[in-house]
Amino acid sequence: MPAGWKPWFGVTLWCLLALPPVRFMLESSMTLQMLVQIPLLGLSGWWLAASHTDRFDNVLTRWNRSGISGLLLASLASIIWMLPRALDASLTIPWIEVAKFAGVPLLIGVPAAISWPRAGFVVRGVLLIEIVAMAFRLGWLYLDSPVRLCSNYLISDQQQLGKSMLAIGVAISLLLAGKLLWGRIDTD
Amino acid sequence: MSLLRTLLASLLILAGGVAVLAAATDGFRAFTSETARRIDVREHPRALPMVALQTADGRAIDFAALRGRWLLVDFIYTRCMTYCSVQGGEFAQLQRDLAQPIAAGQVALLSISFDPAHDDPMQLAAYQRRSGDHGSGWIAARPVNTPDLDALMRVFGVSAVPDGLGGFVHNAAIAVVNPRGMLVAILDWDAPGEAQQFIQQRLEQ
Numbered sequence: 001m002p003a004g005w006k007p008w009f010g011v012t013l014w015c016l017l018a019l020p021p022v023r024f025m026l027e028s029s030m031t032l033q034m035l036v037q038i039p040l041l042g043l044s045g046w047w048l049a050a051s052h053t054d055r056f057d058n059v060l061t062r063w064n065r066s067g068i069s070g071l072l073l074a075s076l077a078s079i080i081w082m083l084p085r086a087l088d089a090s091l092t093i094p095w096i097e098v099a100k101f102a103g104v105p106l107l108i109g110v111p112a113a114i115s116w117p118r119a120g121f122v123v124r125g126v127l128l129i130e131i132v133a134m135a136f137r138l139g140w141l142y143l144d145s146p147v148r149l150c151s152n153y154l155i156s157d158q159q160q161l162g163k164s165m166l167a168i169g170v171a172i173s174l175l176l177a178g179k180l181l182w183g184r185i186d187t188d
Numbered sequence: 189m190s191l192l193r194t195l196l197a198s199l200l201i202l203a204g205g206v207a208v209l210a211a212a213t214d215g216f217r218a219f220t221s222e223t224a225r226r227i228d229v230r231e232h233p234r235a236l237p238m239v240a241l242q243t244a245d246g247r248a249i250d251f252a253a254l255r256g257r258w259l260l261v262d263f264i265y266t267r268c269m270t271y272c273s274v275q276g277g278e279f280a281q282l283q284r285d286l287a288q289p290i291a292a293g294q295v296a297l298l299s300i301s302f303d304p305a306h307d308d309p310m311q312l313a314a315y316q317r318r319s320g321d322h323g324s325g326w327i328a329a330r331p332v333n334t335p336d337l338d339a340l341m342r343v344f345g346v347s348a349v350p351d352g353l354g355g356f357v358h359n360a361a362i363a364v365v366n367p368r369g370m371l372v373a374i375l376d377w378d379a380p381g382e383a384q385q386f387i388q389q390r391l392e393q
Contacts, residue, residue: 062193063194065194069198084219084221085221085223152221
């Protein structure tokens with residue numbers, strides 16, 4: 001296996017994120033929790049996925065053509081962690097915090113890492129467009145909402161998150177546009 | 189074959205995902221914890237903890253002593269300089285609008301401070317005075333012991349976040365406690381008319 005270091009990076013990153021001071025720091029703001037902590041938990045799972053064996057891979061492939069089932073699982077699990085209620089609850093309800101630390105790596109990071117390389121042009125395109133649309137939709141909602149969506153966070157934090165999500169949507173769109181114009185694209 | 193298997197796996201994942209999402213949002217009704225708190229209280233009335241409270245005139249009371257009448261409860265801190273300073277005015281208005289059932293001993297208003305270190309009886313009395321309190325039926329109080337405050341805030345589902353300017357931002361609301369001492373509803377803090385209507389409907393039943 002060429003990428004033998006990856007699972008260890010994943011485990012180390014996960015342990016770092018679970019350290020109480022790091023956890024409190026990243027959960028002190030809505031923006032940090034949603035745009036740093038949760039994506040990094042996903043990344044730890046993505047790296048961890050490199051530890052699976054080829055035999056497992058062969059079995060899985062039969063159920064995961066073009067990575068569709070895996071990416072569907074990752075998308076649905078992501079929706080859960082975009083709910084303001086889930087962000088709020090992970091601060092106050094211990095089992096929800098456990099569910100986040102287990103669920104984000106295992107149900108978003110791992111299936112995404114296994115499935116993305118199998119996904120063809122169309123599947124990737126649909127997913128990327130949905131990610132951009134989601135960034136704009138949620139960004140707009142957070143920026144525009146006159147009420148606090150999370151009882152544990154300030155409205156200024158919510159608006160900051162909204163701005164950051166709009167910026168992420170713009171950045172991904174620009175990257176994609178750049179790739180379409182100047183990059184090499186496999187359309188198989 | 190892999191196409192059919194993938195289709196089957198995807199359908200199962202979709203069904204599981206929708207079920208989890210439904211469970212996580214109380215059947216697609218609650219996307220925020222505030223809505224979830226209101227639905228949960230409405231569907232599962234909560235018993236109140238028996239904590240000791242000290243009122244603005246220095247008396248000691250608890251929820252048991254207040255049983256037998258409807259209670260409208262809000263959580264306050266008297267230093268509030270932002271929107272929550274309006275809460276006091278709202279309660280004074282409710283005191284006026286509900287004067288009759290209050291005089292009949294059917295309703296009482298209760299403001300509980302979540303800043304008991306600062307809000308001693310003197311501060312609570314000053315808060316009521318400047319909010320337009322006029323006489324009876326409105327009690328302002330603070331929990332005597334700090335651990336009791338946590339228990340109160342947990343049962344009522346109140347969270348207060350430091351606003352970085354020395355104050356707090358909290359999910360202000362008007363909580364309704366029935367005559368048997370159960371928390372049965374949480375209503376908008378800025379709609380005293382709604383709270384008044386809620387109480388009058390219950391009293392007419």
